[in-house]
Amino acid sequence: MVSRAERNPVADWWFTVDKLLLIAFLALIFGGIVLSLAASPAVAERIGIADSYYFVKRQAIFAIPGVITLIGVSFLSPKQIRRMALVGFVVCVGLLILTLLVGPEVKGSRRWITILGMSVQPSEFMKPMFAVLVGFLLAEGQKRPDLPGRSFSMLLLGIVAALFVAQPDFGQTMLICLTWAGLFFISGMSWMWILAFAGAGAGGILSAYALVPHVRSRIERFMNPEAGDTFQVQTAQEAFINGGWWGQGPGEGTFKRILPDSHTDFVFAVLGEEFGLILCMFLALVFAFVVLRGMSHALKENDGYVRLAATGLIMQFGLQSCINMAVNLHLMPAKGMTLPFISYGGSSLVAVALSMGMLLALTRKRPDQTRFVAPIEFSPLPSRG
Template sequence: MSLLTPIRLTRARADRRSALWQADWVLVVGVLALSAIGALLIWSATYQRTSLTDGNQYAFLLRHALNFAIGSILAVGAALTDHRRVRILAPVLYVASLLGLILVLVPGVGAVINGSRSWIQLPWMSIQPSEFAKLAVIVGMALLIAEKGETNHRENARTVDVAQAIAVAAVPVILVMLQPDLGTVMVLGSIVFGIIAVSGVPKRWMLGLVTAATVVATLAIQFNVLKDYQLARFKAFADPSQDPQGIGYNINQARIAIGNGGVFGQGLFHGSQTQNAFVPEQHTDFVFTVAGEELGLIGAGAIIVLFALIIWRGLRIAVNARDAFHRLVATGIVCWFAFQAFENIGMTLGIMPVTGLPLPFVSYGGSSLLAGLLAIGLLQNIHLRTHQI
């Protein structure tokens, strides 16, 4: 056995070198660029706000860097994990996310921030389980649909398979609605729609999903499932001028900040709206306004281009995936990033309602960044498996 050990070590090292060269480096560079821009924007939005930083102007920058370092380790681990083990761990991730979503609803455990009980507050950090639930829904639905198809030797999913997959997604959706976190529910809905769309079911399923979503939204309003402030956000979206100092304040200030930037921006750390703290939650949900004001159309446009690059690489990985499970996982991740980026940027521009969603890789938030980087690691895992000889 001792004679074989050097050979195994050599092969393991060769596999790691091969994985390094075969990784999708365009995807990696896109994520690195977004995270670096995000770090600068977060720093600009927080370094003068002593009420947030306790006098340490580098506080949020260092925390963001630490979160990115931890997330990068998770991403590398996910990328190098054997694809069979990914399938085994999928149910574990799903169950763990459900436990987290249940815990946040327990009084004394879940912390209420901005009207939503979505966080578990620990002594050294806060965790938002709903961010990891997005990934759990993706792998849970993909595993169920793929396993059913492989068992029955069918390339396309059957109606019963899709119904079961939707049931898998419905449990975390209900738990997230109870927080309530409307933005995450919208993201989960886009994930479900995208996965079902590429599963091979008849097109009438798509119409059925849209109809069901409309009915559920109507019932949620009729039975007061949504909080008053959430309904007010939709009213402000329709007419921001009706309460400019109240619920419409965020939207109006965001528009002013972006409008101040012009083409080239006012310069990093020099935005008048940003540095005078006129835009609430600017380092988290409204971080795009910092880019619009201080980096201008050029900088804000670069962020959009980088997201388009990531989505393109994700779609490419999905198309080239070797099996249904990996294709569905890649599709779900792409739908997640695409919809959340569109919703976040859209709400700062006033073309989408305010929902409290962070901008992936750019906004400050440990759970969002860790979950996003873990998803990038899974995309790399699928890409590497596709290119294995």
């Protein structure tokens, strides 16, 4: 058993990390394996893979580096997290450029690159690096008037957004823009900036609608289902209806057999059909718990960098979760965005584990807040007289 009197890295970590958040993340990773077991065999059979449990086994394998990353990164100090984000940002920029040059084109996009025989999606790893660096720049800009932190953060946004749009990946572009805008707002920008960025965002959406057929098609299908192919979204809705409150039972779902992305983007619909609306709401509550607890930690922080970086990471996690569930419920146009820790995918799982490991590291109780004090033995006072 680890004692508070011990002074070693494991003891320090154990008594300073948020155990409830850690348990929530591990539960979500386990839940992702369970849902992969429910959703992916039908996909494997449909695309002709001999082993029905191919995706399940891979998801379980992905979970191992995911858990190691989650826990390992949570041991780091805020300064080490910042350094990791800087190095990671540079590496991810290089990989994103390389992906555009030599990456295979899949469904009209270049988002993947093969490294040591493994397919990697660099944009997934760019997101946490971006959130931490923007948080640091905005915080430093507040402390040091000579440092144009806001201008540098805009430069980072421009670089990342340009690389994401070039793929193209408009869902991830929207996510990092919302993250940046949220951090910029929290750091104390004026209403003039808010209106300017709102106008720029609206202009960006209109431009994408006018110039990019892929975006126009998705928006038109969302606004008018009769305008095009809405098979996936309609099938997802029927899965929720078929599941009802309590679901059809594990493995008893039928719509996963015809839903193309039932193990990735639409795994929430499989959960609804097989386990029911009750479990869907429970999963949503777990995501809400993570977001609210993470935000409560961030709000208590005195260090501006830690506060903004943690807020950026938790914003990304919460927004991505909401967007995926909203798409499944036909509340938003399809975005091709995974459900954190739940959807099948190695890059997504490990990248989210990295992001939440950073959050755990940033929100740990630091030495100035928590001190390990060895027990003091008191001897009786000598009697007088």
